[in-house]
Amino acid sequence: MLNEDTPVPRSSRVTVVVATKDRREELGRTLSRLAELRPRPPVIVVDNASADGTGAFTRSAFPWVEAVTLPENRGAAARNVGVALARTPYVAFSDDDSWWAPGALERAADVFDECPRLGLLAAAAFVGEERRPDPINAQMAQNPFRRGPGLPGPEVLGFLACAAVVRRTAFEQVGGFSELLFFTREEALLAQDLAAAGWALCHVADVHALHHPSALRPPGSWRGRLERRNAVLAAWLRRPLERAVRETGELARAAVTDPGARGALGEALRRMPRALRGRRRLPARVERDLRILETR
Numbered sequence: 001m002l003n004e005d006t007p008v009p010r011s012s013r014v015t016v017v018v019a020t021k022d023r024r025e026e027l028g029r030t031l032s033r034l035a036e037l038r039p040r041p042p043v044i045v046v047d048n049a050s051a052d053g054t055g056a057f058t059r060s061a062f063p064w065v066e067a068v069t070l071p072e073n074r075g076a077a078a079r080n081v082g083v084a085l086a087r088t089p090y091v092a093f094s095d096d097d098s099w100w101a102p103g104a105l106e107r108a109a110d111v112f113d114e115c116p117r118l119g120l121l122a123a124a125a126f127v128g129e130e131r132r133p134d135p136i137n138a139q140m141a142q143n144p145f146r147r148g149p150g151l152p153g154p155e156v157l158g159f160l161a162c163a164a165v166v167r168r169t170a171f172e173q174v175g176g177f178s179e180l181l182f183f184t185r186e187e188a189l190l191a192q193d194l195a196a197a198g199w200a201l202c203h204v205a206d207v208h209a210l211h212h213p214s215a216l217r218p219p220g221s222w223r224g225r226l227e228r229r230n231a232v233l234a235a236w237l238r239r240p241l242e243r244a245v246r247e248t249g250e251l252a253r254a255a256v257t258d259p260g261a262r263g264a265l266g267e268a269l270r271r272m273p274r275a276l277r278g279r280r281r282l283p284a285r286v287e288r289d290l291r292i293l294e295t296r
Contacts, residue, residue, distance in 0.1 A: 012088055014041050014090045014091065014108060015044060016044070018044070018094045019096075020095075020096040023096045023097070024054045026096045028062075030096055031061075033099040046068050048072075049073050068082070074179065075181075076177045076181070079177055080179075083172065083176060089167065090167060096214070097214040098125075100210070104207045104209065107206060107207050108165040111152045112165070114152070115151060119166065119201060120171075120191070120201040121152075121164065122164055122201065122204070123208060124206075128213075137203075140158075157191045159187055161187050162211055165207070178190070181230045182226070183223075183226055186230075189237065195282075196283050232247045233275045236248075236276060236279060237280070
């Protein structure tokens with residue numbers, strides 16, 4: 001691993017990490033777009049135990065890409081594997097249906113070089129062939145927090161993983177994406193952990209990520225169950241006791257008549273011992289900022 005103070009060639013300041021599962025065709029499109037960037041960034045693909053030959057396809061069609069096939073599906077935490085393999089000071093994330101605009105990664109690296117406090121850069125995301133601005137762009141630009149001295153944009157406490165670049169040392173300091181949550185709300189938890197560790201997170205509107213959402217998506221009921229489960233787990237991991245109890249109580253009441261809520265509650269309770277072992281209250285300043293966002 002390179003130390004962050006070690007000089008790095010300008011062409012290799014940012015590695016792109018792509019986590020994927022069973023979307024070989026979409027991944028091929030993403031890697032082709034990343035290959036067109038100049039300079040071409042190092043790319044690490046982490047395959048979440050795909051059954052469609054993703055690993056072999058990547059190694060054959062894109063031999064310049066470092067491909068890792070995991071023995072099991074680790075969800076969003078697969079990105080942690082890619083970051084651990086990166087040799088650059090900064091790491092950008094792409095999903096298998098997203099990539100970075102020309103010049104975006106060089107601009108992001110310049111921003112990090114100029115701001116040692118910056119732990120995460122939240123780029124602007126644009127969707128589809130029409131490049132429609134994702135609504136999250138406006139939300140981040142209008143965050144109610146003051147811009148701190150020397151920061152490159154509005155401070156944020158959330159981001160899209162497919163439109164984020166991190167300082168590798170900051171990411172590793174806080175442990176990366178949660179293994180416990182698996183999928184959904186992992187971005188919010190990482191943002192909270194970075195802020196709690198004293199890192200700045202900023203929206204930089206002139207760094208662009210391009211997202212062409214895949215048609216191969218899990219059922220909405222599956223995602224909804226994980227959202228409800230992880231709302232409870234995330235509260236027990238970082239939020240005040242009264243908030244965690246309230247989230248759990250609301251889900252328990254819904255579970256009486258709602259099978260989806262019942263499934264989410266059962267999964268939350270099975271994971272609760274791990275959540276309690278990992279419980280770490282946020283500093284008062286971060287909790288205050290979260291409450292400001294939640295009451296907007």
